[in-house]
Amino acid sequence: MIDSTSGRPDSLAWVAGSDAPEKSALNLGFMALTDSASLVVAATQGFAQPYGLTLNLQRQSSWAGLRDRLLSGELDAAQGLYGLIYGMQLGLGGAPATEMAVLMGLCQNGQSINLSAPLMRDGVTCAEALRQHARHNGAPLTLAHTFPTGTHALWLYYWLASHGIHPLRDVRSLVVPPAQMVEHLKAGRIDGFCAGGPWGALAVDEGLGFTLATSQQIWPDHPEKVLGTTRAFVEQYPNTARALVMSILDASRFIEASEDNLRGAAQLISGQEYVDAPLSSIEPRLLGRYQDGLGHAWQDAHPLRFFDGGQANFPWLSDGMWFMTQFRRWGLLREDVDYLGIARQVQQLALYRQAAEAVGVAVPSADMRRSTLIDGRTWDGSDPAGYAHSFELNALMERG
Structure with a gap:
């Protein structure tokens, strides 16, 4: 082969x-x-x-x-x-x-945050709409990641916080193995997820949701x-x-x-x-060719x-x-x-x-x-403790 x-x-x-x-x-x-x-x-x-x-x-x-x-x-x-x-x-x-x-x-690179088709139908297709929904819609949304200390939890948290959504208060988190994300989305057990490929692309291909953000948009390379x-x-x-x-x-x-x-x-x-x-859910993003389920397609500058x-x-x-x-x-x-x-x-x-x-x-x-x-924050490893404490949205003031 x-x-x-x-x-x-x-x-x-x-x-x-x-x-x-x-x-x-x-x-x-x-x-x-x-x-x-x-x-x-x-x-x-x-x-x-x-x-x-x-x-x-x-x-x-x-x-x-x-x-x-x-x-x-x-x-x-x-x-x-x-x-x-x-x-x-x-x-x-x-x-x-x-x-x-x-x-x-x-x-x-190569991971993605996906939201469900019902949220797409409700117009929750951008960060601001998600923030309004998370803050004012009553029951918190359930967003899945793959492991408590894993990259996907931290990409999800970082992206939410960068848009004014507190990941520990404004949404509910659930741990789901990556290969089960699409099944959970289809069953309505989660409202979205952050995971690696091909599961974000498969959710788009099956009409179950859309890609709201890629991990390389959070941190290129x-x-x-x-x-x-x-x-x-x-x-x-x-x-x-x-x-x-x-x-x-x-x-x-x-x-x-x-x-x-x-x-x-x-x-x-x-x-x-x-x-x-399916190969059709693996190959395009492996080649850097993205479509998000919202009508946008692009050749990614920072692919997997x-x-x-x-x-x-x-x-x-x-x-x-x-x-x-x-x-x-x-x-x-x-x-x-x-x-x-x-x-x-x-x-x-x-x-x-x-x-x-x-x-x-x-x-x-x-x-x-x-x-x-x-x-807009720069990370270079020079002051890790100061960096950890510098974020407006964090858990440090709550946990000590």
């Missing part, structure tokens, strides 16, 4: 020796999401074998289940929500604090899924962890090498054993990216720190923590640099990056 041999540098062939992986067969967890593509391509299209690895893909039904299997060792590594991995590190979200590791970023594991795994199997990053970097670069490769990846992951969704010259894969310290600032903002953390110190523990910068250099992927010279979000 995908010709993964074309364009691969000869220098990437695995040379056995002291760098050989300590563990050759890995159980790799993933969710039924478009942004699992680099894991699926790496595991099924020959990108792991040159590095002495066999990747056994194991689809998970919920982020909580994936978390528990990572902690038990049933999964060696997994596609993870950035906030999920940091929540595990900090002991948030119902699991004991465990030293975790972010090996690399898997993608940027934002961090999203990561390759996560426990710190214990990295310490026990350092060569294996490095080889795993190398194989997924190869697959990520291959996916974005051409539009044909993107289309091939869409076809592959649409299969029943992976995302199990798996590689982007390595920019999507570098585990920036500031990316990890940002999620902790939002934990603090919304009361998941009751006190400020050593934001930079924790990020230095979790983000495996040295290992990533070794892997990237070995496969010829450029690595930024700085460990932090500077970004401007939807509300």
